Amino acid sequence: MTARLPSWSSSGLPRILLLLPLLFAAVLLSALPVRAAALDGAIAKFAADSFSDTEAGIAAVATSGVPNAADILEALGAGNLEISADGKTIVYKDKSGRLIDAATAAPIAAPPAGTRTVRVNNRLRRAIEAALGTLTLLAPDPARRMQAAEAIFKSKDAASLPALETAIAAEKDARIKRAFQEARAAVLVMKADTPASERAAALLLLRDRGDQDAIAALRQAMPQLSPDLKSVASDAITAIEDRLALLAQVQNVWYGFSLGSVLLLAAIGLAITFGVMGVINMAHGEMVMLGAYTTFVVQEIIRTSAPHLFDWSLPIAIPLAFLVTALVGIAIERGIIRFLYGRPLETLLATWGVSLILQQAVRTAFGPTNREVGAPSYMSGAFEVFGLSITFGRLWIVVFTLVVFFTLLAVLRYTPLGLQMRAVTQNRRMASAMGIRTPWIDAMTFALGSGVAGIAGVALSQIDNVSPNLGQTYIIDSFMVVVFGGVGSLWGTLVSAFALGVANKFLEPLAGAVLAKIFILVLLILFIQKRPRGLFALKGRAIET
Amino acid sequence: MITMAIIARLDRMGAWFLAVLLGLIILVPLLNLLLPPTHPLHVPTYVVALMGKYVCYAILALSLDLVWGYCGILSLGHGAFFALGGYAMGMYLMRQIGTRGVYAHPVLPDFMVFLNWKELPWFWYGFDMFPFALAMIFLVPGALAFVFGWLAFRSRVTGVYLSIITQAMTYALLLAFFRNDMGFGGNNGLTDFKDILGYNVQAQGTRVTLFVLSVATLALCYLIARAIVTSAFGKVLIAIRDAESRTRFLGYRVEQYKLLVFVVSAMMAGVAGALYVPQVGIINPSEFSPANSIEAVIWVAVGGRGTLVGAATGAVVVNFLKSTFTTGFLAPYWLFALGGLFILVTLAMPKGIIGLVSSIQARRQAKAARTASVSKPVEETR
Numbered sequence: 001m002t003a004r005l006p007s008w009s010s011s012g013l014p015r016i017l018l019l020l021p022l023l024f025a026a027v028l029l030s031a032l033p034v035r036a037a038a039l040d041g042a043i044a045k046f047a048a049d050s051f052s053d054t055e056a057g058i059a060a061v062a063t064s065g066v067p068n069a070a071d072i073l074e075a076l077g078a079g080n081l082e083i084s085a086d087g088k089t090i091v092y093k094d095k096s097g098r099l100i101d102a103a104t105a106a107p108i109a110a111p112p113a114g115t116r117t118v119r120v121n122n123r124l125r126r127a128i129e130a131a132l133g134t135l136t137l138l139a140p141d142p143a144r145r146m147q148a149a150e151a152i153f154k155s156k157d158a159a160s161l162p163a164l165e166t167a168i169a170a171e172k173d174a175r176i177k178r179a180f181q182e183a184r185a186a187v188l189v190m191k192a193d194t195p196a197s198e199r200a201a202a203l204l205l206l207r208d209r210g211d212q213d214a215i216a217a218l219r220q221a222m223p224q225l226s227p228d229l230k231s232v233a234s235d236a237i238t239a240i241e242d243r244l245a246l247l248a249q250v251q252n253v254w255y256g257f258s259l260g261s262v263l264l265l266a267a268i269g270l271a272i273t274f275g276v277m278g279v280i281n282m283a284h285g286e287m288v289m290l291g292a293y294t295t296f297v298v299q300e301i302i303r304t305s306a307p308h309l310f311d312w313s314l315p316i317a318i319p320l321a322f323l324v325t326a327l328v329g330i331a332i333e334r335g336i337i338r339f340l341y342g343r344p345l346e347t348l349l350a351t352w353g354v355s356l357i358l359q360q361a362v363r364t365a366f367g368p369t370n371r372e373v374g375a376p377s378y379m380s381g382a383f384e385v386f387g388l389s390i391t392f393g394r395l396w397i398v399v400f401t402l403v404v405f406f407t408l409l410a411v412l413r414y415t416p417l418g419l420q421m422r423a424v425t426q427n428r429r430m431a432s433a434m435g436i437r438t439p440w441i442d443a444m445t446f447a448l449g450s451g452v453a454g455i456a457g458v459a460l461s462q463i464d465n466v467s468p469n470l471g472q473t474y475i476i477d478s479f480m481v482v483v484f485g486g487v488g489s490l491w492g493t494l495v496s497a498f499a500l501g502v503a504n505k506f507l508e509p510l511a512g513a514v515l516a517k518i519f520i521l522v523l524l525i526l527f528i529q530k531r532p533r534g535l536f537a538l539k540g541r542a543i544e545t
Numbered sequence: 546m547i548t549m550a551i552i553a554r555l556d557r558m559g560a561w562f563l564a565v566l567l568g569l570i571i572l573v574p575l576l577n578l579l580l581p582p583t584h585p586l587h588v589p590t591y592v593v594a595l596m597g598k599y600v601c602y603a604i605l606a607l608s609l610d611l612v613w614g615y616c617g618i619l620s621l622g623h624g625a626f627f628a629l630g631g632y633a634m635g636m637y638l639m640r641q642i643g644t645r646g647v648y649a650h651p652v653l654p655d656f657m658v659f660l661n662w663k664e665l666p667w668f669w670y671g672f673d674m675f676p677f678a679l680a681m682i683f684l685v686p687g688a689l690a691f692v693f694g695w696l697a698f699r700s701r702v703t704g705v706y707l708s709i710i711t712q713a714m715t716y717a718l719l720l721a722f723f724r725n726d727m728g729f730g731g732n733n734g735l736t737d738f739k740d741i742l743g744y745n746v747q748a749q750g751t752r753v754t755l756f757v758l759s760v761a762t763l764a765l766c767y768l769i770a771r772a773i774v775t776s777a778f779g780k781v782l783i784a785i786r787d788a789e790s791r792t793r794f795l796g797y798r799v800e801q802y803k804l805l806v807f808v809v810s811a812m813m814a815g816v817a818g819a820l821y822v823p824q825v826g827i828i829n830p831s832e833f834s835p836a837n838s839i840e841a842v843i844w845v846a847v848g849g850r851g852t853l854v855g856a857a858t859g860a861v862v863v864n865f866l867k868s869t870f871t872t873g874f875l876a877p878y879w880l881f882a883l884g885g886l887f888i889l890v891t892l893a894m895p896k897g898i899i900g901l902v903s904s905i906q907a908r909r910q911a912k913a914a915r916t917a918s919v920s921k922p923v924e925e926t927r
Contacts, residue, residue, distance in 0.1 A: 280705050282839075339892055344705045345619045346891040349846060352839050353887025360880035476716050476835065479709050514720050521717040525693075525710045529700040 039064055039103055046118050047087030054118060055127050062131035063166075068105045070135050076118060077128040085114030134163030137180070142173055149179035153213060156190040156220075182209050189221040200229060207236035210243050251388055252505045258394045260501025261401040264494060265460065266474040267481035268405060269453030271493040275482050276412075276425050277445050279337055280348040283355040284478060285471025286362075287450045290328060291321035291457020292466045293362060296371045311376040314458060321454035328358075329450025333443050341442075355471065363468040373461040397459050404455060409490055411448070421445050425488070480524050486534030496535055500524075558899070559771060562854045566764045569596075574753045590749045594824050595868065597756040599861045601821035604763050606844040606860035607853060608813035611770045613842070614851030615779060616806050617786035619704075622693075622711030623814050624838035625718050626686035628828065630815025632722075633685055635735035635828040636669060637678035638746070642739050655737070656730045666728040675742060682819040683812045690811030691804065698800035698807075703789065712835045719833035734829025735822075746823050759820045763857065766813050770853050773806065782806055843883070846890045849897030858898060 042064060045057030058076070061069050075081045075092030081102075083090045090102040091111050098107045120128070136148040137160075145167070152160050164184050171177040185202035188194045194202070203221075206214045218233050218240075225233055266288055273281045295317040302309050302316075309316075332354055340347045375393060382391040412418035423431040424441045432438045457470075464470060481500060485492030500520060507516035528534075573588055573596070580587040605627050612618040639654045648658040652665055671677040693714060697707055725731035744751045773779050781802050784792040793799045822828045831837075841860075848859020863886070870879040894901055 280708075336888055336892065345708065346895070348619070348705060348708060349839075349842060350888045350891040353843075353884040353891075356880045356884030356887065360877070360884065363880075364877060472836075476713060480713060483706065483709060514724055518717045518720050521713050521720075525713055525717075526696070528702055528706065528710050529696045532700055532702045532706060 039066060043083070043088065043090055043102075046081075046083050046090060049119070051119075051121055051124060054120065055124055058124065058127050058131050062135050066105075067140055068100070068102065070132055070139070071100070072102050073128050073132055073135065076120060077125055079117055079120065081118045082111060082115040083118055084112040085116075086112075090118070091115065134160050134167075137163055137167035138170065142176055145171070145173075145176050146179055149176065149183045152183040153179075153186045153217070156186050156217070158187055158191050161187055161191075181205060182214075186217045189217065190224065192224065196226065196229070199225070200232060203229065203232050203236055207239055210240045212244070215240050247386070247388060250386075252509075253502060254388065254390065256502030256505035257398060257498060258501070259504055260498035261398040262460065262463065263477055263481050263501055264405065264497035265397070265401045265456040266453075267478040267493055267497055268401075268408065268490075269449045269451070269456060270478045270482050271485075271490055272408070272449030272452065273446055274479070275488045275490070275493065276421065277442065277449070278344070278425075278487075279341075279446065280344050280351065281337075281446075281449070282348055282352040282475065283332065283358060283471075284449075284453055285473070285475035286355045286358040287325045287329065287453035287471070288457040288460060288474055289362065289466075289468065289471040290325050290358065291454030292373065292461035292464075292470055293366060293371070293457075294321040294324050294454065295458045295461040296366070296373050296466055299374055310374070311378065313374075314376055314379075314462075317458045318455055321458045322451040325454025325457070326447040326451035329447045330443050332450075333446035337446065338439065338442065355475075359468045359471070366468070368468060370465040370467045373466050375462055379462055393462055397463065400459050404452065405490070405494060408448075408452060412490070417441075417444060417448075421448075480521070483528060483534055484524055486536035489534070489536040492534055492536030558852075558854050559767070562767065562857070563764055566760050566767075569760050570757050574757060577749070577753055590752050593756050594752050597752070597759050597824040598821060599864050600756070600759040600763050601817045601824065602841070602844065602860040602864050603857035604759070604766050604817035604820070605814050605841050606848065606856040607763070607766050607770055608810040608817065609841055610845045610848075610850065610853055610856035611773065611813070612807055612810045613845060614853070614856065615774050615786060616782045616803055617789070618803060618807060619708045619842065620711045620807075620810075621708045621835060621838045621842065622715040623811070623841055624835075625711075625715035625833055626690060626811040626814035627818035627821070627837075627841075628718070628722075628830075628832035629686045629689065630682045630818030631822040631828040631832060632729060632735070632818075633672075633678055633681040633815070634819035634822045635738075636672040636681075636729075637675060638738040638741060638823060639735050640669070640673040641741065642737065645739055646737070654730070654735070656725075656733065657728070660725060662728075669728070682815050686811040686815030686818075687808050690808045694804045694807040695800075698803045701800075712838065715833050715838055716835050719830055719835070722830035722833055730829070732830065734827060736827040736829075738823065738826060741823050746826065752824070755820065755824050759824070762816060762820060766816070767853060767857070769809075770813075773809070774853070778802070778805075840883075843887055843890065845897075847886060847897055849899030850895075852897070852899040855897050855899035862898070 039061070042057045042060035045053045045060060048054075058073065061072050066072075071094055072081065072090070072092060075094070080093040081090060082092070089112050091108065092100055092102060094100050099109075099111060100106065101108050134148075136144050137152075139145055139148070152164060161184065164180060164187070168177060168180045168184065171180055182205055185205040188198055188202040189206065203218070206217055215237055218237050222230065222233060266285075269287060270281065270284045273279050273284065295314070298317040298320060299310070299313045302313050332351070336350050336354065337347060340350060379393045379396060380391075382389050384390070412421060420431070420436050420441050421444070423434070423436060424438050424445075428438055431441075460470070460474075464473070481497045482493055484500065485494070485496030503523075504516050504520055507519055510516075511519060573593060576586055576588040577590060577593050582589070605623060608626075609620065609623045612620055642654065644651050646655040646658075648655055650658050653662060657665070672681070693711075697710065702710065721727055722729050722734075723732055729735070738746050740746065741751065741755075744754075746752075774782065781792065781797055784795075784797070785799055785802060789799060818828075818832070840863075844860040844863050845856040846859070847863055848857065849855025863883075866882070867879065870876065870882060890897065896904070
């Protein structure tokens with residue numbers, strides 16, 4: 001045993017140091033001296049071949065702090081732990097069936113001569129399970145330690161208190177340490193013989209945790225509390241409930257912003273084609289859909305030919321989607337819409353026809369069912385801010401929407417193309433007289449609006465089903481957003497999208513999702529009666545015609 | 546006497562149209578009821594029901610043409626009025642089922658028993674009586690059109706804005722009727738009808754009667770619409786369509802004209818829906834879908850906007866094409882054809898089939914006039 005140790009530490013340790021975070025290495029290093037001695041003691045107990053000695057051995061393994069302690073105990077419970085005839089070495093089979101030397105945690109080819117299985121009975125199995133539960137408190141993986149803390153918080157098992165104390169002392173991660181302390185507080189509040197002062201401290205700790213679980217723990221503890229502590233606990237419960245109510249409002253605002261950014265993303269291209277050019281583009285939703293399908297195609301190609309680039313699929317898809325939809329947009333504008341300027345109702349019908357054709361084309365090419373668009377690693381997962389859970393996917397979409405919006409604003413304001421676009425919208429004949437090629441600007445503006453819709457499709461493919469009907473679900477909402485915000489006003493579109501999103505999310509708990517949507521539609525219809533030109537109406541003589 | 550007066554005032558196209566309708570009323574029942582099924586000229590009952598469906602669509606198209614073709618109101622919500630009329634009829638038919646439903650409840654329709662409802666909701670009261678249901682077929686779409694139109698026209702919401710909010714209206718109704726809590730059967734809608742006025746809806750005789758009624762209604766709606774558009778009132782409507790501001794400055798209360806024609810048109814659409822439901826045997830929320838309303842607009846455009854006869858013709862032609870297209874190997878291409886139709890009609894034939902026919906006629910007349918070497922200038926046809 002001692003002879004093997006140097007070879008393990010000289011070859012294995014530097015590699016671990018290189019590969020793993022510093023923290024993990026520090027934990028290992030601190031555990032190392034204990035490990036040799038502790039496992040030796042445990043092995044001696046196992047060698048004695050009596051159930052009570054084996055139980056002591058289990059406790060010894062559990063407190064040894066070796067990284068494979070859980071594996072050893074699991075093997076023991078399953079009857080897969082064997083001890084050599086000289087009583088110095090234990091080996092076990094791991095989950096994949098390989099034979100492992102417990103001391104070195106390295107696979108070995110054949111068991112030492114004359115091994116026998118360490119016997120267990122039901123009492124020992126229970127002991128093993130309890131030991132495994134507290135063992136995860138010391139697990140090297142932070143996520144597992146967190147899980148263990150939550151499990152104890154829920155079970156409030158007094159038996160895990162000593163292990164919890166050890167874990168608190170050893171824990172370096174402040175977040176997990178906090179979770180351990182909260183678990184300890186939950187146990188202490190429930191335990192009958194906790195001193196009053198500690199119980200009061202534990203109550204405060206639970207109040208500061210401030211979530212539904214804390215309320216549950218406090219409610220459960222109520223009967224055990226002395227009258228003055230009872231009032232502390234009930235105050236704590238109201239404090240938590242107030243906090244949670246506030247949090248729910250904040251959450252609603254965030255969800256509203258999230259929905260608003262989706263609406264804005266879908267409507268932003270329409271704000272160009274409908275808002276700036278005045279073209280009723282019913283095929284706008286299909287541009288979004290084409291963008292989503294471009295993402296799908298890009299991901300398919302990446303999956304089959306370059307899987308390591310998967311995280312780059314969205315950045316690659318964005319310019320491609322812009323290009324594809326902008327080209328389709330140019331084709332539609334040159335082929336159909338330019339013959340219909342000044343006849344908005346006919347434009348509406350013709351573009352509806354285009355939308356039917358595009359839908360059916362996609363359905364023919366990709367099939368009528370939903371297509372799977374994967375989420376890159378940075379789009380999945382979530383983080384918490386003040387108890388508010390924010391998913392990365394949503395966060396990125398909000399950020400992305402704002403980036404697209406302000407880029408578009410900048411394009412319209414600071415580029416020559418933007419200048420010409422605004423000139424043509426404000427006074428077509430004058431712009432033409434100044435030498436601007438108005439038909440070309442029309443095509444470019446339409447291409448820009450369509451391209452932005454395509455970009456929106458890339459983002460929406462992450463949160464919605466990619467099917468030929470994708471566009472249909474957005475078209476009415478998009479028109480509502482643009483009309484509500486004021487046709488021709490990009491800022492109006494921004495304000496209206498977020499206002500509608502937040503209003504929707506605040507109505508939802510009151511009325512349910514569908515009714516909330518109906519309310520919003522009815523309110524919009526009424527709003528348009530009051531202000532037919534939207535929130536931020538353009539003013540001027542040209543608008544009236 | 547009156548008939549003579551009407552005929553005297555009809556143009557040739559209208560006379561032809563009414564003659565065709567009259568022919569249908571006489572011939573179809575004869576060919577269906579009197580000829581044996583093996584006879585080559587026999588019209589099977591399912592074809593009668595299918596034709597009845599087309600005729601209902603024709604009424605819807607006619608009502609849409611009245612507002613769009615003559616008053617410039619492009620309503621993308623006429624499907625909603627159609628569906629509301631249909632639901633009113635559906636509710637009457639549901640109440641007629643009585644104890645013959647799956648759950649055999651004397652009052653509650655099956656879906657309410659299924660949802661564990663104990664009482665009939667208040668808005669279902671009265672629908673067991675046909676006169677009440679008939680009144681609702683007019684009143685419900687009419688009232689919605691009145692409120693909606695009153696709000697919209699008063700605040701001068703025009704053009705595409707009006708189109709978009711009518712679309713939002715039908716979309717909101719679609720979402721609402723999909724809810725089970727609304728009490729209209731949710732997703733499944735109303736179906737499994739048994740009787741209408743005591744006659745079995747599935748029976749051959751009932752189907753033929755419904756068809757005849759539909760055709761007669763179409764003829765009546767045509768005459769009403771024609772009376773409206775040829776009257777002084779109709780002249781103002783056309784003036785509003787062509788120059789709304791100017792008409793207003795001349796002293797006409799534009800919003801009142803629009804409101805009246807909108808309500809009349811919505812009621813026509815409601816009647817169409819009410820005739821449609823017993824013939825197809827089901828009404829569900831998908832009738833509210835915005836796509837349906839837009840499709841109705843294309844029927845009008847294909848036939849010829851602002852011609853009445855054209856609207857009805859367009860509805861029949863497009864739906865006949867749809868039926869032939871969607872049953873067969875061409876089915877996946879129907880949307881291509883429909884989409885192409887939208888584009889073709891708006892780009893190439895702004896006056897639709899009727900416009901095409903009359904321009905050919907005009908050219909022929911012009912040629913005839915030239916060959917007769919009369920140097921009178923030919924009036925330009927638009």
